[in-house]
Amino acid sequence: MLTRNATRTSQFQQPKSLPSPWLSPVGAHVLFSSPELVGTPMSYGRNEEIYGEGEPADYLYKIVRGAVRIYRVLDDGRRQISAFYLSGDVFGMEGGEEHACSAEAIGDIDVIVFKRSTLVALANRDGEIVRQMWGMTAWELHRAQEHILLLIKSAQERVVSFLLEMSDRVESNEIELPMSRQDIADHLGLTIETISRTFSQLESGALIGIPTSRRVVLRNRAALDRLAA
Amino acid sequence: MLTRNATRTSQFQQPKSLPSPWLSPVGAHVLFSSPELVGTPMSYGRNEEIYGEGEPADYLYKIVRGAVRIYRVLDDGRRQISAFYLSGDVFGMEGGEEHACSAEAIGDIDVIVFKRSTLVALANRDGEIVRQMWGMTAWELHRAQEHILLLIKSAQERVVSFLLEMSDRVESNEIELPMSRQDIADHLGLTIETISRTFSQLESGALIGIPTSRRVVLRNRAALDRLAA
DNA sequence: CGGCGCCTTGAACCAAGTCAAGCTCTGTGG
DNA sequence: CCACAGAGCTTGACTTGGTTCAAGGCGCCG
Numbered sequence: 001m002l003t004r005n006a007t008r009t010s011q012f013q014q015p016k017s018l019p020s021p022w023l024s025p026v027g028a029h030v031l032f033s034s035p036e037l038v039g040t041p042m043s044y045g046r047n048e049e050i051y052g053e054g055e056p057a058d059y060l061y062k063i064v065r066g067a068v069r070i071y072r073v074l075d076d077g078r079r080q081i082s083a084f085y086l087s088g089d090v091f092g093m094e095g096g097e098e099h100a101c102s103a104e105a106i107g108d109i110d111v112i113v114f115k116r117s118t119l120v121a122l123a124n125r126d127g128e129i130v131r132q133m134w135g136m137t138a139w140e141l142h143r144a145q146e147h148i149l150l151l152i153k154s155a156q157e158r159v160v161s162f163l164l165e166m167s168d169r170v171e172s173n174e175i176e177l178p179m180s181r182q183d184i185a186d187h188l189g190l191t192i193e194t195i196s197r198t199f200s201q202l203e204s205g206a207l208i209g210i211p212t213s214r215r216v217v218l219r220n221r222a223a224l225d226r227l228a229a
Numbered sequence: 230m231l232t233r234n235a236t237r238t239s240q241f242q243q244p245k246s247l248p249s250p251w252l253s254p255v256g257a258h259v260l261f262s263s264p265e266l267v268g269t270p271m272s273y274g275r276n277e278e279i280y281g282e283g284e285p286a287d288y289l290y291k292i293v294r295g296a297v298r299i300y301r302v303l304d305d306g307r308r309q310i311s312a313f314y315l316s317g318d319v320f321g322m323e324g325g326e327e328h329a330c331s332a333e334a335i336g337d338i339d340v341i342v343f344k345r346s347t348l349v350a351l352a353n354r355d356g357e358i359v360r361q362m363w364g365m366t367a368w369e370l371h372r373a374q375e376h377i378l379l380l381i382k383s384a385q386e387r388v389v390s391f392l393l394e395m396s397d398r399v400e401s402n403e404i405e406l407p408m409s410r411q412d413i414a415d416h417l418g419l420t421i422e423t424i425s426r427t428f429s430q431l432e433s434g435a436l437i438g439i440p441t442s443r444r445v446v447l448r449n450r451a452a453l454d455r456l457a458a
Numbered sequence: 459c460g461g462c463g464c465c466t467t468g469a470a471c472c473a474a475g476t477c478a479a480g481c482t483c484t485g486t487g488g
Numbered sequence: 489c490c491a492c493a494g495a496g497c498t499t500g501a502c503t504t505g506g507t508t509c510a511a512g513g514c515g516c517c518g
Contacts, residue, residue, distance in 0.1 A: 072378060075458045080381050082374060095367030100374055127356040134363035138324030141366060144373035145311060145329055149301060151380040152309050152418045155506065181465065189381040191507060196466055213465060213514085229303050384474065410497065420475060425498055442483085442497060459518105466513070475505090481498070488491080 037122065039112035044105035051092070052102045059113045060092040066109025067178035070101045071186065081187040083143060084179060086169060095137045106178050151189050153229050158188040159198040160227045163208065163216060173218040181213075266351065268341035273334040280321070281331045288342045289321040295338025296407035299330045300415065310416040312372060313408060315398060324366045335407050380418050382458075387417040388427040389456045392437065392445060402447040410442075 039062065044050055050061065053072060061068075063085055070091060071081040082101060085091045094100040123129040150161050162184065166175045177184070181192040188195070199216070202208045207224055209217040218224060268291065273279055279290065282301060290297075292314055299320060300310040311330060314320045323329040352358040379390050391413065395404045406413075410421040417424070428445070431437045436453055438446040447453060 072374075074378065074382075078381060080378055082377055094374070095370045100371065124356075127353075127359060130356060130359050130363065134359065134366060137363060137366050137370060141324045141370040141373060142329065144370060144377060145301075145323070147377055148311055148373060148380065149303065149309055151377065152307060153303075180463095192465075193467085193508080194506060197506095200466070229305070409495095421497075422476080422499085423474060426474095429498070461516105461518090463516090464514085466511105468511085469509090471506105471508070473505095473507090474503105476503070477501085479498105479500085481496105483496080484494090486491100486493085488489100 037114060037118060039114045041110065042113050043108065043110050046105060046107050048105045050103040050105060050111075051099050053099055055099050057092060057094070057097055057099045058116050060090060060116065060119070061103075061111045061113055062090045063087050064110040064112060067106045068103055068109065069106055069179065069183055069187075070103050072101050079186045080189070081183055082147065084183075084187065086178070090136070093133070093136055094140065106183065155188075155190055155194050156198055156201070156227060157229045158190065159184075159195060160202070160224050161229065162188055163218065164221075164224060164228055166216075167218050167221075173221070175216045175218070177214045177216060266343060266347060268343045270339065271342050272337065272339050275334060275336050277334045279332040279334060279340075280328050282328055284328050286321060286323070286326055286328045287345050289319060289345065289348070290332075290340045290342055291319045292316050293339040293341060296335045297332055297338060298335055298408065298412055298416075299332050301330050308415045309418070310412060311376065313412075313416065315407070319365070322362070322365055323369065335412065384417075384419055384423050385427055385430070386457060387419065388413075388424060389431070389453050390458075391417055392447065393450075393453060393457055395445075396447050396450075402450070404445045404447070406443045406445060 041064070050068065051057075051059075065087055067087070068085040068089075068091060069081050070083045070085065071079050073079045083091075084106075091103060092099075119129065119133070123133070150158055153161065163175065166177070167173055170176075179187075181195045185192045185195050199208070199210060202224075203210050207218075207220045207227070209219055211217065270293070279297065280286075280288075294316055296316070297314040297318075297320060298310050299312045299314065300308050302308045312320075313335075320332065321328075348358065348362070352362065379387055382390065392404065395406070396402055399405075408416075410424050414421045414424050428437070428439060431453075432439050436447075436449045436456070438448055440446065
């Protein structure tokens with residue numbers, strides 16, 4: 001369990017290239033540094049549901065350790081993972097009062113939970129907070145638009161784009177994948193077999209290395225960039 | 230050209246089912262009823278560019294007549310139309326200071342243009358306006374997420390979903406399509422041939438009628454609903 | 459060591475794409 | 489009023505990228 005102190009000093013990490021909206025240049029990482037906003041440490045186990053589609057969106061979550069998948073399922077069972085969130089990311093704000101998607105812990109995770117009502121109360125006194133939360137919604141929109149572009153690409157392009165994105169997010173050419181092939185498949189709109197085959201192809205072309213099935217090393221970024229679309 | 234008066238009385242129409250965010254229940258249609266906010270009537274011709282990707286997002290547009298496509302192009306020329314906007318819709322706010330997408334008039338259109346700086350100035354004095362603009366970004370996010378879900382479906386499901394959405398938006402079973410087959414194809418991530426064939430199939434199954442190529446009549450909504458998911 | 463979850467690989471299949479031809483409007487000029 | 493040119497749409501025949509089905513391998517934990 002996390003100490004109270006750890007909670008207080010935590011800050012929200014924001015993607016560097018946020019196409020900052022009609023928003024002051026102050027990054028959203030400042031958003032939760034207010035002493036009035038104290039989060040509660042929580043943990044979830046592997047595959048545990050954090051919230052479900054349609055439930056009231058009463059909390060925001062900042063990941064301290066582990067990874068989370070955000071997804072929706074169609075009636076016939078097809079699953080679309082709209083995003084993965086990694087350590088340092090904030091999730092839980094799809095923009096509505098109800099969650100538009102479900103969220104599950106991929107492995108065991110630690111998060112800090114913030115009550116929405118607290119934020120809203122703060123927001124009433126400080127317009128800047130509203131702007132920053134708006135900025136977060138705008139960032140989610142940006143991600144969604146990128147994902148749409150990804151889904152019209154070929155299988156190889158999707159897989160390569162995914163690897164490049166992951167590499168950027170962990171700021172390393174060596175990626176420890178927290179999610180299964182099935183998760184990746186449901187994120188990219190492909191099947192596990194296609195993911196697996198594409199990984200193998202890329203490896204045999206010396207573009208990537210796969211020391212273990214959950215570990216990928218980018219070996220030729222220039223070539224990968226070209227393949228990404 | 231529109232009269233000044235027409236401009237003043239115009240209101241923003243907002244989709245009914247906006248999953249209203251952390252937002253007061255006041256609909257965003259109130260947003261631009263302020264007497265301080267006066268828009269300028271403008272017109273664009275068929276296929277004319279309204280703004281391009283990367284340009285500063287200095288204006289918001291409310292469509293008075295006609296339809297608009299919002300799109301991005303990949304390096305190799307593939308085009309993804311992320312949304313169509315119809316008469317009454319507002320567009321131009323992808324959430325950033327720069328446009329994430331390009332916008333073109335599909336046919337001849339009339340719009341009312343609002344200067345962003347005016348809104349921002351108002352927003353500084355009135356937190357409610359910020360919340361409402363946030364709500365619009367949240368709505369765009371919702372749309373993008375629905376579109377992602379659409380892109381993992383089969384061709385027939387995509388086409389049917391598209392027709393149902395259009396029907397809902399014009400609130401009629403008779404749809405006058407302002408856009409070409411190519412536009413629809415680029416919106417659904419398919420080819421014109423597939424769009425055309427799917428339309429023909431649906432027609433021969435008596436699910437829809439196609440009196441003219443730009444006009445579609447939904448004849449069996451229950452069956453179409455079943456095919457959509 | 460054995461069982462189970464996850465991953466890889468192969469072979470057959472199929473939905474959608476590609477290529478190609480022809481049709482149907484619509485507007486324009488003779 | 490008709491001819492005809494061009495853009496947009498439809499349809500058919502063929503190809504193909506990705507899925508499906510099936511078998512087997514790897515690694516981890518009890």
